[in-house]
Amino acid sequence: MSRRAVRLTVVSVAIVLVVALVAAIVAAVVVIRRPLPQTSGSLKLPGLTAPVLVTRDARGIPTITAKTSADLFRAQGYVAAQDRFFEMDYRRHVTAGRLSELVGENEDALEADKVIRTFGWRRVAQQEWSLIEPETKAALQAYADGVNAYLDGKAPSQIAVEYTVLGLQLDVDAPEKWDPVDSLAWLKAMAWDLRGNYDDELSRARTFASVRDVKKVDALFPTYPEDTNAPILSRADVVEDTTTVASQHPLDLHDADLQKALDAADAALTAVPHLVGQGEGVGSNSWVVGGDHTASGKPILANDPHLSISAPGIWQQIGLRCAQVGTACPYDVSGFSFAGMPGVVIGHNAQLAWGLTNLGADVTDFFLERVNGTVVERDGGTEPMTIRTETIKVNGAEPVEIEVRSTRHGPIISDVIDADAVGDAPLADGSVGRSYAVSLGWTALAPGHTADALLSIDTARDADDIAKVGRLLEVPSQNIVFATTDGHIGYQAPGRIPVRARIPGAVPSDGTWPRPGWDSAYDWQGYVDPTDMPHALDPASGVIVAANQQVTPRGTGPFLTKDWDYGFRSQRILDLLGAAVEDDGTLGVADMATIQLDQHNPYADVLVPTLLSLNIENDFDDDGQDLLRTWDRTNAKDSAAAAYFAAVWADVLRLAFDDDLPDAESPDGGSRWLEVVRELLSKPESPWWDDRSTPGVVEGRDEVLTRAMVNARRQLTAKLGRDPQDWAWGRLHVAAPEHAVLGGDSLPALVRRLVNPQPLQVGGGSSIVDATAWDASSDSYGVTAGPSMRMVVDLGDLDSSTWVNLTGSSGHPASKHYTDQFAAWAHGTTYPWPFSPAAVQADASDHLTFTP
Template sequence: MLRSRTARLTLISVAIVLVVALVAGVVAAFVVVRRPLPQTSGTLTVPGLTAPVAVTRDARGIPTLTADTSADLFLAQGYVAAQDRFFEMDYRRHVVAGRLSELVGENEDALDADKVIRTFGWYRVATEELETIDPATRAVLEAYTRGVNAYLDGKAPSQIAVEYTVLGLQVDVEAPAPWTEVDSLAWLKAMAWDLRGNYDDELGRARAFSSIRDVAQVDELFPAYPQDVNAPILAEADLTDPTPAAAQARALDLDDIGLQRAVDSAQAALAAVPHLLGDGEGMGSNSWVVSGDLTESGHPLLANDPHLGISAPGIWMQVGLRCREVTDACPYDVSGFSFAGFPGVVIGHNADLAWGLTNLGADVTDFFLERVTDDGTSSVRGNELEPIATRTEVIKVNGGDDVTIEVRETVHGPIVSDVLESDALGDAPLPDGTFGRSYEVALAWTALAPGRTADAVLAIDTAKDAADIARVGRLLDVPSQNIVFATTDGHIGYQAPGRIPLRNDVTGEVPSDGTWPRPGWDPAYDWQGYVDPEDMPRALDPAQGFVVAANQAVTPEGVGPYLTSDWDYGFRSQRIRDVLESHVAAGEKMTVADMGALQVDQHNPYADVLVPALLRLDIDDAFDDDGQDLLRTWDHVQSADSAAAAYFSAVWSTLLTLAFADDLPKDDAPDGGSRWLEVVRELLDEPDSPWWDDRSTPGVVEGRDEVLTRAMVTARLELTQQLGRDAEDWRWGRLHVAAPEHAVLGGDSVPGLVRSLVNPDPVEVGGGSSLVDATAWDASQGYGVTAGPSMRMVVDLGDLDSSTWVNLTGSSGHPASPHYTDQLGPWSKGTTFPWPFTAAATEADADQRLTLEP
């Protein structure tokens, strides 16, 4: 999703033209906007089909496709995806191929994005991947591609999406190029990038050290996972064939690397990469599965809500895919959430098994600092020089001149410090004075080698049991995801998949387990292969009767293979566990409604930690303590209508600024996520810690109580200005607004007339960062929602037709469609919809019927 650091169109001329067009004829404008809406009833001829395919749509426009063969089924899925979402697909493929400038024209941010992605080589890797995936998967991709192109054939851009009409007022817009199988595969690289694990923490440690210059103090800002407070996903007793911990590398000498320069150069380049799923605080997910022993129906229940960026249209496309007769030749009978541009269902259920995914967060990226010769052609490897591979990339710019870049790549990966200039990249002699005068930064990332994630998606669509999920785990290379699953015959389980690097144990000043940048000139720091998929943690039917996977640590410390040190800190997952355990303790059998209610639970763990400390302090002024009074009777529920929630959030944001802004680099202000909750939780027991002191006030040493008091007084003044003098009238929802944005035409640089067409009306929501109702906000940027539940689903394995679901915005990518935003309002209120699955139920629920004929 493109925001301030990525491509936005400056369309002043567009605004003028559109205003004139609208004034000249509202009817003409209405026709232009509605022209791309697809036919969804009656009959259409689709070349390539061998038999008719039925497409029924429910009241929200969600399609269910029924076909005789797998080839026809996926051809039809490609056709329907293009009907509903082709501009989104086209935009994504331009991004992942490093061709955004071809779409939007001369734009500095678009060009920067293209340079970095070409350097990564996502499309090149996807091209190689097409040759390595299973032939059956390739056949599915080919069928899907034929369906997309059948829809595009003969259509002018204005018939496909209104976005092309708008863009055509600024740049040349030609008919979209035919879709290819590689376009689908390359999307998986973008997905893996946004879910890549501890990349931000690795850079964050290095940036913090550049300012603090003390490893121990940096460690205080990245505390260990609190195993004594928040449980991991699996206890040791839950594990199926638990394995011993893999050796961890333990460090490098900070005096032996140009750390500041390395971090600045890498950051300058990688900040340009667009995030199609989202980025930053709030990227995560909730999932849990409950045994039938604990449910009212006697069958398992499974819940999942991935937390991703909020965009218009939303990231997911709901779909049902059904073979009329399920056989080995046509094995699909599956429903759930897919990505427009990729075949199959990514999260959902079939007739035998349901599954949910959450980001495991394994450390699959490392930055290697490289000692490069003066001529830039070789890098140091031990006592020798290793040639640096090079390639030329030509970036075409719509309406502008081509841009040529040279990409260099070491044995560790592409040199990202080549891509964009950084003021910090001045000459600096190496510590030993040899082999040149500068360092470069290479990125090692598991997704830059061909993998089998595409095979995994189709394998999970037909999975029936734990053995099938284990096979999926062996195929799902990147991104590494927690898989929770349940079967209709009563089993529940967990599987951790992923291609996870093994790192050597090296002695030095800071950890070399992947949490800090690594010296590329020392082969001891090279990856030593990957964790054997058979050693990845898994469990079947744990004794406690449920599994909660919400980005927390997977296993107890020291158990199983080393995956990462940078987990979500588990306050959200622990709340889910606590609620489930309270049902068990009370003897209450759980229902679909109970699972849905838990998905929108707004209990605030930050308040549990901080409010007692705030209430112990005295505020003398009657006006200043009005906010504190709200906390005295607050139930710690972060609801949209809560005055106390608004005040507490302002206190939290102010506290982080007062305590840490003076110590950290300008661009590293605390975002307020779970890591910062753990930092503050530990500091509350240290009233005289140096972190409380404001270094900008020489001669004055502040302590904990002074900072907490100042945070409350400052928050009271801030909200008085924003929400009014009477604290009782404040509401969290007035500050905490979800405003999905169109990826290309939704930003502030685009005229308001266009934004009003493509951006849904903002909605007030409750919830917050690290709450179960995870509508995240960045405490350094304001209170608006930065990421949230991109969908919610609850699957009833005893009666699949009793399952529920909701999407963020709607099923359609056309702004003129009623299904562009018809789920946003219900989503914001925590409402879900019935999710029929069986043939009889989907037929009874059908609102429109379309037949695709050969």
């Protein structure tokens, strides 16, 4: 064979390979684009009473206009399913404890199912269905009907590409119909991730096991510094405290078996997927400024909830409009919704705008139970537990049965993951029973009216309406800030808040530590009267900032919690607003957006002066310290000093505390730890500074801080290069949203690239107004939580408002709207937010008509 013949043969083979590759690519494109929705023309939607118009803007954000409420929510359900059904389906599998049915045999999924079945989220949601208002039921049912109309007759591959990927290794049936209870169950997941201080309560008990001193533990949970960081409301806006607050109880936390049970409880709770967010950085900024301080003479409201980052992002932007607003159809509202829920969760209507931030009230308690067989000790006697069996189906494997036990306080969670992870417990008669167990008391495990609240706020017009919403919004407890187009601003704290009795003893029992379940004196004594919850209307300052800080000054209002965010974000916002008001009193939308992006680092204010006072002898090692001398103390994306300071901060926490604390309690670097270190800086010889891993040497503050600076210089040399001028905070601090199911490293790279947005460098950080949090206890500086959206509402001209979402409006990876807002979010830019019918129509790119 000639050389030419060989060459031709090779070329022929190459052509065949190219053709095969092109065919595979074309097939892949067809597969991933198949679920993309129809957004123009007309579609039949059974059950409508009249045509419904859906317009979409350039970013795919829908505005739905209908003649009746039922038609409006039916269309919303259809549109939500068009854009994000897999996200909805994933959520309902999680909240029902059925994740193993969706993803197959997976240890993490099975553990999550076991814990959520133990909680009984869906069981509570089913009870709520019979409790909520008829109007709410009708909305939920219409929404479900719209979802099911979309699903009708579609194969899984037509609904979402995720089903196609899962179908490569599992049997994937057509999704079951959407049930209104699926929506209610989602509210339990939202409440769980925003539940308040359970982490701190457990952390205190586990820390005590190491340090053996309540006062030393208290030093790691300092009192809120209201002398420097103002609460939300002033003393002039609230009344004196009339609530009986618990004091102390005689719980023996030295008991190793008790600690073993607490560790087992923590393992169970850690298994729950975080659908909204959890841990350091989960919070929010919100504020409202009265018209005396704005250019328009009307209030301006800003909100950016800090939640976990995911792909797609948590929120779905939408407008819901009745063609003629009235009793039969009262909705004219725009904002951010959850896929799977009718209505708008945060946004504005034609008369009122509102923002939400996590209040952080203490709505959970761990009760230690003495268990013997099927009974628990109670006031010297015993009482039976409630026991039920749950069967968990596993796609492709045998079902798994679990036994769920509950006491009067709540479900027992300490043996869900490991039935043997419990210790012997002495009973009242001196005998040894089966074990200690831990039950969870949580307000969300009783049915409530949160679904009523979320629809009521969409039609709220004034402070009285918001007060009604506050009485209904039982879980999660949220700060509501609001403003009206007629010039009022206000604040309302809602929530079902337990009242705890005052009992003397050795360990605080105000909800900050676990409680002895065998003594009824420590049971909840009821709930705070909703009318006693803090609220304010038109305060004299003309400014309200609610950013997870303490709500009222100590000694005023009902007892809510001791475990607040420590207020560094909120105080910075107050300071910036105060300076702007004093400057010219003409704040506008752009000014508010600028404040949302503020990257001033309060950690630097606390620590840098001391760091610069120390001497580092080696010229190489002091290069990082030199960066701090000219640093403006902002965590800009391109800042070398911010990168160095973050490394120093993480190492200070490691050197000072890791030797004293259990592994699971390594400092995450959030606002609590900033306050701890702030207080310790004035105590250079405190035992906390000493590194117990260096026998024979007693370190003080200066030794620890110097060593941290040297370590940081060397660490960043390895990570970012020898020349500090090449360092940049954004190279370390990366926002990388991941898909909930297809984001893992075990999947092919092609799939991961399809569903996970390209990571982007960002500025900001923990306890910074631009709150892109990171975990100092990990080996990563990557973003763990951040502004899940940003919005600014101008009550003087609603069409001048702005908004941006984390990723995009679509949940389909093949859609251009899957990530088309991510770069804007990362760069701190926002989009116009039209509201009036004329502005929405002018902004519309697509028009779809649903017909009966």
